[in-house]
Every structure is written in C-alpha cells, then in structure tokens.
Amino acid sequence: MAFDLTLTQAQHDLVARTHDFAENVVRPVAQHYDQQQEFPWPVLQEAARAGFYSPLFYRDLIGDPTGLSLPVFMEELFWGCAGIGLAVVMPALALSAIGQAATPEQMLEWAPQCFGTPDDIKLAALAISEPEGGSDVRNLRTTARQDGDDWVIDGHKMWIGNGGIADVHVVNANVDPELGHKGQALFIVPGGTKGLELVRKLDKLGCRASHTAELKFDGVRVPKANLLGGWDKLEHKLAKAREAEKTGIRGRSATLGALEQTRPMVAAQALGIARASLEYATQYANEREAFGSPIIDNQGIAFPLADLAMRIDAARLLTWRASWMAANKIHFERGEGSMSKLAATEVAVAATERAIQTMGGWGYITDHPVEKWYRDAKLYTIFEGTSEIQRVVISNAIAQKDGDVPLHAEMDPDGGPLNKAFGRGTETRTKMMNKAMEAKDKVPEPVLRGAMKLLQPPSRK
Numbered sequence: 005m006a007f008d009l010t011l012t013q014a015q016h017d018l019v020a021r022t023h024d025f026a027e028n029v030v031r032p033v034a035q036h037y038d039q040q041q042e043f044p045w046p047v048l049q050e051a052a053r054a055g056f057y058s059p060l061f062y063r064d065l066i067g068d069p070t071g072l073s074l075p076v077f078m079e080e081l082f083w084g085c086a087g088i089g090l091a092v093v094m095p096a097l098a099l100s101a102i103g104q105a106a107t108p109e110q111m112l113e114w115a116p117q118c119f120g121t122p123d124d125i126k127l128a129a130l131a132i133s134e135p136e137g138g139s140d141v142r143n144l145r146t147t148a149r150q151d152g153d154d155w156v157i158d159g160h161k162m163w164i165g166n167g168g169i170a171d172v173h174v175v176n177a178n179v180d181p182e183l184g185h186k187g188q189a190l191f192i193v194p195g196g197t198k199g200l201e202l203v204r205k206l207d208k209l210g211c212r213a214s215h216t217a218e219l220k221f222d223g224v225r226v227p228k229a230n231l232l233g234g235w236d237k238l239e240h241k242l243a244k245a246r247e248a249e250k251t252g253i254r255g256r257s258a259t260l261g262a263l264e265q266t267r268p269m270v271a272a273q274a275l276g277i278a279r280a281s282l283e284y285a286t287q288y289a290n291e292r293e294a295f296g297s298p299i300i301d302n303q304g305i306a307f308p309l310a311d312l313a314m315r316i317d318a319a320r321l322l323t324w325r326a327s328w329m330a331a332n333k334i335h336f337e338r339g340e341g342s343m344s345k346l347a348a349t350e351v352a353v354a355a356t357e358r359a360i361q362t363m364g365g366w367g368y369i370t371d372h373p374v375e376k377w378y379r380d381a382k383l384y385t386i387f388e389g390t391s392e393i394q395r396v397v398i399s400n401a402i403a404q405k406d407g408d409v410p411l412h413a414e415m416d417p418d419g420g421p422l423n424k425a426f427g428r429g430t431e432t433r434t435k436m437m438n439k440a441m442e443a444k445d446k447v448p449e450p451v452l453r454g455a456m457k458l459l460q461p462p463s464r465k
C-alpha cells in the first residue's frame with residue numbers, strides 16, 4: 005500500500021476518542037499519580053472499557069496497512085501523560101515480542117493473559133535489560149538451561165516495566181552463551197513463579213505513574229511450552245548460528261528485531277509529550293504580558309517555538325513513514341525506525357525544556373505540568389535504545405548502503421505504465437503541451453479545454 009497522509013474516517017475517530025480519553029480521564033489524575041508514584045489501576049480499567057487495552061485492539065492497529073493507526077493512537081494518549089501512557093501500553097511491548105517469536109498457539113494462549121478484562125486487569129512485561137548493560141543486548145548474562153521437561157532460568161534484570169507485578173513476563177535468556185546474542189531465546193515467565201523475585205520498585209525522575217523494577221531469577225522453572233517459538237525453531241536457529249560462527253556471517257536476534265519494530269511506536273509517544281509542551285508554551289506566551297505586550301511578540305520567545313513546530317512535524321513524518329514501512333514489511337535498511345525514534349525523542353526533550361523557559365518561574369514549579377513533562381521526556385532518549393545507539397544503527401545502515409539510491413528511488417513505482425509515456429516531465433507530454441500552446445489561438449475554447457483534460461497525467465488511483 006502506498007504511503008498516504010490522509011487519515012481514514014476510522015482513524016479520525018480513533019484520534020478524537022483517544023484525545024477525549026487523554027483530556028478527560030488521563031490529564032485530571034496525571035499529577036496525582038506522578039507525585040504519589042502510584043500505579044494507575046483505575047485508568048487502566050477505564051482504558052479497557054474504552055477498548056484501548058486488549059490484544060485485539062493492538063492486532064487491529066498493527067494490522068492496519070496504512071501504518072498510521074498505531075502512531076496516531078500513541079501520540080494522543082501520551083499527550084495526556086507519558087507515565088500513565090506507559091502503564092497503559094506496556095503489555096503491547098510484550099505482545100510485540102511475543103508476536104515476533106511465538107507460535108500461533110502460544111500467541112492465542114498468552115496474548116489475552118497480557119491484558120485480562122476490564123473487571124480483571126492483567127499486566128505484561130518485557131524483560132531484556134540487565135544491570136551490566138542495556139544497550140549491549142548481545143552481552144546479556146541471564147541463562148536458561150533445560151532440565152527434564154522444564155527450562156530453568158537464572159539471572160538479573162533491571163529497569164523492567166511492570167516487572168514483578170506482571171501476570172506475563174517475556175524474558176530473554178541465553179541458552180548457548182558461546183553464541184552471544186544468537187544464543188538467546190524468549191521465555192514466558194508467569195507472575196508468581198517460584199524464584200522470580202521483585203528486588204525493588206525503582207524510584208524514577210519521570211514517568212512515575214509507570215512501575216519499573218529490578219528483578220532476580222533464581223532457578224525459575226517454566227515448562228518447555230513456555231519457550232517462545234518452540235524447541236524445533238530454536239534448535240534450527242542455534243544450528244544456523246553455529247554455522248554462521250564458522251563462516252563469520254553475522255545475523256540478527258529476535259530481541260533486536262522486536263526493538264526495531266517498536267521504535268516508531270515509542271517515537272509517537274515522545275511526539276505526544278512534545279506536542280503537549282509546544283501547545284502549552286504557545287498558549288502561555290500568547291497570554292503572558294511583559295513590558296506591555298504578550299511575550300510571544302518577542303522573537304526570542306517566538307522563534308524557538310517556530311523551530312519546535314517544524315521539528316515536531318518533521319519527526320512525525322519520519323514516525324509515520326517508519327510505521328507505514330513496518331506495516332508493509334519494508335525493512336529499515338537505512339535505519340528509518342531509529343531515525344524516527346531519534347528525531348521524536350530529542351525534540352520531546354527540547355520542547356519540554358523550551359516550555360519551561362517560555363514560562364519562566366511558572367514553568368519550574370508544579371502549578372503547571374511542564375516540569376513533569378520535562379522529567380517524563382528525558383526517559384525517551386534513554387530507553388528502547390539510547391540516542392547514541394540510534395545513531396550507531398543509522399550510521400551502520402548508511403555505511404552499508406553507501407552509494408545506494410534513496411528509499412523512494414528504490415521502491416516499485418505506482419500508477420501504471422501510461423505514466424512512463426505521459427507522466428509529468430516526460431518528453432511526449434512536454435511535446436504535446438507545447439503543441440497545444442502553439443495552437444491555442446486557432447482552436448475554439450471548448451476543444452482546447454478538452455485537449456488540456458486529455459493531457460492530464462493518468463490518475464494514481
């Protein structure tokens with residue numbers, strides 16, 4: 005499907021309903037959950053009742069071939085509050101990893117357990133990072149070994165959203181440490197499994213409504229059915245990895261794949277924070293007077309806001325493109341997913357900082373939400389791959405693509421063969437137009453109009 009910026013009626017309605025939810029359910033309680041650092045259970049229930057908390061909802065969003073449903077939903081929800089937003093969407097991150105690795109039967113079994121029902125909310129977590137390293141996922145130390153009909157997991161995980169309170173933990177562990185990241189596999193560890201310990205809930209700078217924890221896995225035993233993808237697939241993957249070790253060919257890990265897919269999703273969340281800040285700062289600058297006129301009359305206030313408006317729109321375009329690419333299974337060969345995450349998260353930090361500066365002393369205190377948005381935004385240049393890691397991905401990708409044409413030049417053309425002969429800029433079309441111009445004084449006007457119509461290029465649709 006071609007990339008198109010026009011929203012469908014259903015997407016328009018989704019934006020309106022999500023915005024209404026963010027404005028009337030999320031924002032009124034955002035400060036409370038931030039200050040108390042409390043998990044927003046009632047908001048999750050409301051989200052589930054509104055239809056925003058279920059695996060089928062995400063299946064619908066991810067299955068949308070335009071790719072736009074997912075980012076527009078994320079942007080509106082996170083416009084409300086990023087901490088609460090994270091609590092609401094955390095199971096979707098776990099679901100994305102399950103979706104990439106699981107068999108259809110496993111998907112059917114675990115997806116509903118990631119969300120539960122409005123009257124019985126369940127939570128899910130994606131546990132990848134470890135104290136010794138989050139960026140370097142090739143170097144994770146948690147292990148899984150087979151023992152009879154079970155897998156036994158030992159290790160230590162850090163910064164895990166919903167960690168220890170989740171009903172479903174998707175955990176990656178090394179089954180063959182000699183193979184590095186190619187020896188990793190994903191396992192389901194249900195909440196309450198013996199040996200799974202919530203060491204501590206982490207005290208955070210921002211996004212404080214979300215629960216983030218340190219976890220230990222001490223001889224955690226799960227049945228072999230909890231290996232995502234199953235044994236045959238893992239054995240095949242390990243055999244290929246061993247072969248690749250011998251030949252020196254480098255491969256991709258399921259964990260890295262999951263992160264790549266979720267980057268536009270995270271980018272759209274950051275856009276929600278950025279847009280909220282720009283709106284708030286602009287409104288304040290229009291109303292606040294200093295030296296006899298609104299402060300927005302000063303270019304020192306107005307120009308940084310103009311720059312932010314431009315950067316937010318540019319980041320949204322990158323995000324929508326990456327999301328459309330993911331929906332249409334076009335690989336991020338030039339680092340397009342990382343570009344969207346890098347642009348959106350960095351502009352979120354810049355927009356929140358500028359909102360505080362625009363509001364002066366009022367921006368620095370908790371009477372207004374911008375100090376909270378500033379704290380929330382900072383997380384976005386750190387998790388799901390830091391800004392530096394996005395730059396590593398992009399620079400590696402462009403180095404590999406050195407000398408290649410840009411994405412749009414590589415993609416199959418749209419619009420049919422007539423475009424080749426009569427499309428804009430073709431020789432035939434130019435000649436015909438010139439002839440028409442020469443003849444214009446000799447030909448009656450209705451005939452001329454008809455001829456001009458004929459010269460229109462074939463429709464795209």
Ligand SMILES: Cc1cc2nc3c(=O)[nH]c(=O)nc-3n(C[C@H](O)[C@H](O)[C@H](O)COP(=O)(O)OP(=O)(O)OC[C@H]3O[C@@H](n4cnc5c(N)ncnc54)[C@H](O)[C@@H]3O)c2cc1C
Binds near residue numbers: 137164208387388390
């Ligand atoms: C609130 C919060 C929630 C999180 N939620 C989750 C979650 O749900 N699940 C999960 O698995 N993880 C989660 N994380 C972990 C997060 O993904 C990691 O913190 C992140 O990937 C960075 O890893 P690190 O903290 O170990 O930093 P490090 O990897 O130690 O990096 C430290 C610094 O070095 C830089 N650096 C590292 N390598 C390079 C390089 N090659 N080139 C240039 N610079 C480099 C980094 O950019 C960074 O600035 C969360 C983190 C936070 C703070």
